Amino acid sequence: MTKKHDQSLSLSRRSLLGGATALGAASVLNSASAGEVNPDNLPPNVPEWTPYLGEGVDANPYGLPSEFESHVVRRNVEWLTASAESSVNFTPLHELDGIVTPNGLCFERHHGGVPEVNPTDFRLMINGLVDRQLIFTLDDLRRFPQTNRFYFLECAANGGMEWRGAQLNGCQYTFGMVHNVQYTGVRLSDICREVGVKPSAKWVLAEGGDSAGMTRSIPIEKILDDCMVAYAMNGEALRPEQGYPARLVVPGWEGNMWVKWLRRLEFGDMPYMAREETSKYTDLMKDGNARMFTWVMDAKSVVTSPCPEKAINNRGVQLLKGIAWSGRGKIKRVDVSLDAGRNWQTAELHGPVLEKSLARFTMPFEWNGEEMLIQSRAIDETGYIQPTIQALQAERGVNSIYHNNAIATWMVNKDGSVDNVRLG
Amino acid sequence: MxxxxxxxxxxxxxxxxxxxxxxxxxxxxxxxxxxxxSIATAEQVAGWDIDVRPDGLGAPIGAGNAIDGEAVYTDRCASCHGDFGEAVDNWPALVGGEGTLASHDPVKTTGSYWPYASTMYDYIYRAMPFGEAQSLTYNETYQIVAYLLNMNDIIDDDYELNNKNIGKIEMPNHAGFLIPDPRPDAQSISGDPCMNDCNVPTQIIGKARDIDVTPENES
Structure with missing residues (x-):
């Protein structure tokens, strides 16, 4: 470890005590919706919420976040798409802690809007190369043996706007097409046993009941390995925008394959070459050829604070926070650099560290008004190291849209504000 | 495995x-x-099993050519995709783009990029027109696909596209796709990565703030 890093980790008494040196510009950026400090609420006064009775039970039969957290919402980039029904929004990663994404903040990606599927009329049809073509109701699915697993879901196009340079100035817009929830549902291997899969079946076409009729081909090995049909997320029924009442879960693989509003699984002996695995979700290389069937989401990480939306407000001790994930297994380690990747130190990885799930890391550091170039680098249990954008560009060019898992750089300016920058 | x-x-x-x-x-x-x-009846499966594979399996009985397709396309598709498949606003272009895939600005259309005509039939029938899914007849779908193939100089305007030949159309970019996935790629490091005094680019060559396309967040 270099001397510079030793210094950054030694939290002096002065920095702990003197950390309240507010920086005008930065604190405005980061004040959220809590507003100005009201001295009447501060010691030794009795705060305004203390003398009177508050709301009783059932004021909100389904509980909502505090009104002071109203800025913590999914956001979209309107110019990206032609219509809101075939569009995407982004998870506010910079506002979250731990590894669980609240259901209402899980990013949305729809190709034909959110269908309103009546669970009574929901049917899952299994056809093709099986011994018995069967139709399941939601109640049938709930009677199968159950599995409960945390998995991340990342859109293959997460970071897709950043191939050529730093374009969107936010952690939410550049990394927010990922979420992590606990799924409850049925192992597809159990459904396969129920229908009796013929030996000639090599591929499964998963089809949604939405207006896009979303379809993807999935190899039978993956189906039998760890795929599931989920009917619950984080303990409650799937949200409509996440596929209510049932969706496919394809752990570690690109989000487009996790077909929502699932209505049919067809077993066949070749891939179906649907629009979403030919025209889209293929990765154009610099020679004009395109990679097809690039399913796995490679290891990636991002610093969620500080970041462009999370300026540094005070000098002194800071807590750097971030998330890391890999479609190939568990995260083994995350390194953080404060000097553009010249020197690195290993961050604290917080448990639980699960397979194909987000992992949380933190690292204390000290900031005293200097410019910093912050990066994080994930390493997964296969030994794969998150690459630089230069390494990805050298291999693939800049037109592939999908599978950008490059290290990002956040620049802390002297006023504490933070920018998404590109180094070269 | x-x-x-x-x-x-x-x-x-x-x-x-x-x-x-x-x-x-x-x-x-x-x-x-x-x-x-419960056991799915043949009738139930037929109603939902609408996919068409590259070899033509699943293509319903029907036919259409580009001459008849022009009117159907103009009526059902052109408001978003343009009279000649050139696209309106942010909607996808369907025609053109030959020779652009290796360029700085690739144009990926049914003609320049899509590897199978079956995918055009499958997608148009299941999802188009946008917001009117599965409203086209089989013949209308063949006509629209024939019109687009003709606009992309892949078939003649009187060529009858049908369930027997949809799996045999040779698309220009058919050989443009690479399988299997070669990743993990871009790994110049084997073993432990550099921790100190690493030789990396540290010059700032771009800032998202300067490009100024980030939405304003009003709270």
Whole structure:
């Protein structure tokens, strides 16, 4: 470890005590919706919420976040798409802690809007190369043996706007097409046993009941390995925008394959070459050829604070926070650099560290008004190291849209504000 | 592959377990471990099984040519995709783009990029027009696909596209796709990565703030 890093980790008494040196510009950026400090609420006064009775039970039969957290919402980039029904929004990663994404903040990606599927009329049809073509109701699915697993879901196009340079100035817009929830549902291997899969079946076409009729081909090995049909997320029924009442879960693989509003699984002996695995979700290389069937989401990480939306407000001790994930297994380690990747130190990885799930890391550091170039680098249990954008560009060019898992750089300016920058 | 082998083993074990538990049930004559769900009738499957494969399997009986397709396209498609497939606003272009895939600004259309005509039929029937899914007839769908193939100089305007030849159309970019996935790629490092005094680019060559396309967040 270099001397510079030793210094950054030694939290002096002065920095702990003197950390309240507010920086005008930065604190405005980061004040959220809590507003100005009201001295009447501060010691030794009795705060305004203390003398009177508050709301009783059932004021909100389904509980909502505090009104002071109203800025913590999914956001979209309107110019990206032609219509809101075939569009995407982004998870506010910079506002979250731990590894669980609240259901209402899980990013949305729809190709034909959110269908309103009546669970009574929901049917899952299994056809093709099986011994018995069967139709399941939601109640049938709930009677199968159950599995409960945390998995991340990342859109293959997460970071897709950043191939050529730093374009969107936010952690939410550049990394927010990922979420992590606990799924409850049925192992597809159990459904396969129920229908009796013929030996000639090599591929499964998963089809949604939405207006896009979303379809993807999935190899039978993956189906039998760890795929599931989920009917619950984080303990409650799937949200409509996440596929209510049932969706496919394809752990570690690109989000487009996790077909929502699932209505049919067809077993066949070749891939179906649907629009979403030919025209889209293929990765154009610099020679004009395109990679097809690039399913796995490679290891990636991002610093969620500080970041462009999370300026540094005070000098002194800071807590750097971030998330890391890999479609190939568990995260083994995350390194953080404060000097553009010249020197690195290993961050604290917080448990639980699960397979194909987000992992949380933190690292204390000290900031005293200097410019910093912050990066994080994930390493997964296969030994794969998150690459630089230069390494990805050298291999693939800049037109592939999908599978950008490059290290990002956040620049802390002297006023504490933070920018998404590109180094070269 | 190891996953498959593992699951097969686990499957056999579980079936054995279920058999001891429910050995009175006659259903196990056919080894159906849970006896959940109902048999799908041929009519039910036919109504939902709308996919068309590259070899043409699944293509419904029907036919159409580009001459007839022009009117259907103009009526049902042109408001978003343009009279000549050139696209309106942010909607996708369907025609053109030949020779652009290796350029700085690739244009990926049905003609320049899509590897199979079957995908055009499958997608147009299941999802188009946008917001009116599965409203086209089989013949209308063949006509629209024929019109687009003709606009992309792939078939003549009087060529009758049908369920027998949809799997035989040779698309210009058919050979433009690489399988299998070569990743993990872009790994110049083997073993432990550099921790100190690493030789990396540290000059700031771009800032998202300067490009100024980030939405304003009003709270």
């Amino acid at each position: 190891s996953g498959l082998a593992k699951q097969k083993k686990a499957g056999l074990l579980s079936i054995g377990f279920v058999l001891t538990q429910f050995s009175f049930s006659p259903v196990f004559a056919e080894q159906r471990p849970f006896n959940l769900g």
